[in-house]
Amino acid sequence: MLVLRIILIWFIGLITFTNFLVAQDSVFDYKRHDVGKVRLLISNVGTLSPTGGYYSGRFNCEYPPNSGEEHIAQAGLWVGGITPDNDTLVSVTTSWNPFMSGFEFYASGEPWDTVWVVSHGNTANIPYWPDYYVGFSDQDFVCRYSDYNEAALIVPDHKPLYIDVIQTSYAWSSSLLEDVIVLSFYVIPTRWDLKGVYFTYWVVPRVGINCSAFDCYVPDDRALFYGDLNMAVGLDGPGGTDGQAISPIGFQIFPDQADEYLAADSINWTFKYGNNRNGPPGIVPYSDSEKYRELMAGGEIMDNQVNYEGSHFVLSFGPYDLKVGDTLSFRIAVVLGEGLADLVSNARSFYPPDVYPEPWGGPYPDDTLHIRLQLFQNFPNPFRFTTVIRYMLIDPEYVFLDIFDISGRKINTLVNAKQNPGPHVIFVDASDYTSGVYFYRLRTRSGFRETKKMLILK
Ligand SMILES: [Ca+2]
Ligand SMILES: [Ca+2]
Structure with a gap:
């Protein structure tokens, strides 16, 4: 047994x-x-x-x-x-x-x-x-x-x-x-x-x-x-x-x-x-x-x-x-x-x-070994209605997270706020969006800027 x-x-x-x-x-x-x-x-x-x-x-x-x-x-x-x-x-x-x-x-x-x-x-x-x-x-x-x-x-x-x-x-x-x-x-x-x-x-x-x-x-x-x-x-x-x-x-x-x-x-x-x-x-x-x-x-x-x-x-x-x-x-x-x-x-x-x-x-990094500010790929992707966007902040930052359509038009702002260091998880409800390619961009007042692509299939 x-x-x-x-x-x-x-x-x-x-x-x-x-x-x-x-x-x-x-x-x-x-x-x-x-x-x-x-x-x-x-x-x-x-x-x-x-x-x-x-x-x-x-x-x-x-x-x-x-x-x-x-x-x-x-x-x-x-x-x-x-x-x-x-x-x-x-x-x-x-x-x-x-x-x-x-x-x-x-x-x-x-x-x-x-x-x-x-x-x-x-x-x-x-x-x-x-x-x-x-x-x-x-x-x-x-x-x-x-x-x-x-x-x-x-x-x-x-x-x-x-x-x-x-x-x-x-x-x-x-x-x-x-x-x-x-x-x-x-x-x-x-x-x-x-x-x-x-x-x-x-x-x-x-x-x-x-x-x-x-x-x-x-x-x-x-x-x-x-x-x-x-x-x-x-x-x-x-x-x-x-x-x-x-x-x-x-x-x-x-x-x-x-x-x-x-x-x-x-x-x-x-x-x-x-x-x-x-x-x-x-x-x-x-x-x-x-x-x-x-x-x-x-x-x-x-x-x-x-x-x-x-x-x-x-x-x-x-x-x-x-x-x-x-x-x-x-x-x-x-x-x-x-x-x-x-x-x-x-x-x-x-x-x-x-x-x-x-x-x-061996390589012996001290406490300078920090994580970098990062924007991650959304998950799941492609998706029908909802997905999750994650990013990592090292310091307190004023953050903008925006969604753009394929023509570059901003269609939604998900975050417009000062946030604490650490991982952040944003749930996206895209049930009103049509199928197609979209972009999400993370921008901070300290100058970080990164854009990633996501795909909605309905
Ligand atoms: Ca044995
Ligand atoms: Ca044996």
Whole structure:
């Protein structure tokens, strides 16, 4: 019965995923790191399992290359915090409600909002990156997502924190670093100051070799925790239908900016796992406030899991108070190796991070990493009667939002007012308009001006 339930959840999940790929106001992209020994899929919705993995014949995290050895079922980011209204909210890379109704993080609909690839020493003019982005590793991926895309707002029970996340990941071909991928996250509140912010990385390991059946990787995995390395490990059990993997998979968390926002020794760490019978963390408990209290801010470090019975774990730290415009970063190292001892040795060789002059020396934007004033494509488009226009203000601005017909005649003014910083959502009722091409223009007194096209079909 348990297996049936899991299959059903996955099945529903896949349907949702298919819709998501074709129907949402979002440019979905994923790419695979392939210069070192870790073949890791990265997506611009934050997950490390963007394709459904084994269904499509691709591995989410294959190590070593061409070994057929898989390591991740799903993994991704959680951010939890408390809004000025005292709402405790948690935004996650997939929506762990019982119906698996999509994602809470999405890229925008802008055609350039994909997974950028930059190699060492090369530059890229990425719209949301201050100045030119300079490649740091042999293969940098750069992407951005937020938790307030329209597609995310239809997820049941999802209330966004209104954060932007810029994610970079680094892969190297040199023998010193070929067993590791490092991800950096820059988390930026856009609407409210947030209190008690916790960052969590949740992982469902799927460790084993060439498993053809549906869920045969997971049942004989277990989770270990290395407190001195802030690392959790997913380890495959001997035998079973998935053989015995050479490498477990480790996730280390580095709170880069601890010094700036709070002392490193005041950070509250949590490591918790759940076995298969309890479901992944996030299904149990279900509500944001329980997730936050029990899984993120719990401060509980569980003992290592003894039995090979399947594992899902969270690694969490906080709390931080963040203001709108702050940028807080943290890093995850995904570590593999030739067996558990080699993995731990690899992790230990680059920890603690202060053995490096700059932690990982990577691009390290400070709080100048602001979001730019932007006008987004309306959604849905084309439309019959109603649509939504969104834009983002950085400062308080006097704003005009007007609609023009194809001949350039202004036919409606939607906004003529001073507005606060943050995302703005304007609902447009066009039921009186005839079919055709229209334009909407955002203009501010500070000089910003941008026009986009929309299409009414009746
Ligand atoms: Ca396994
Ligand atoms: Ca096994």
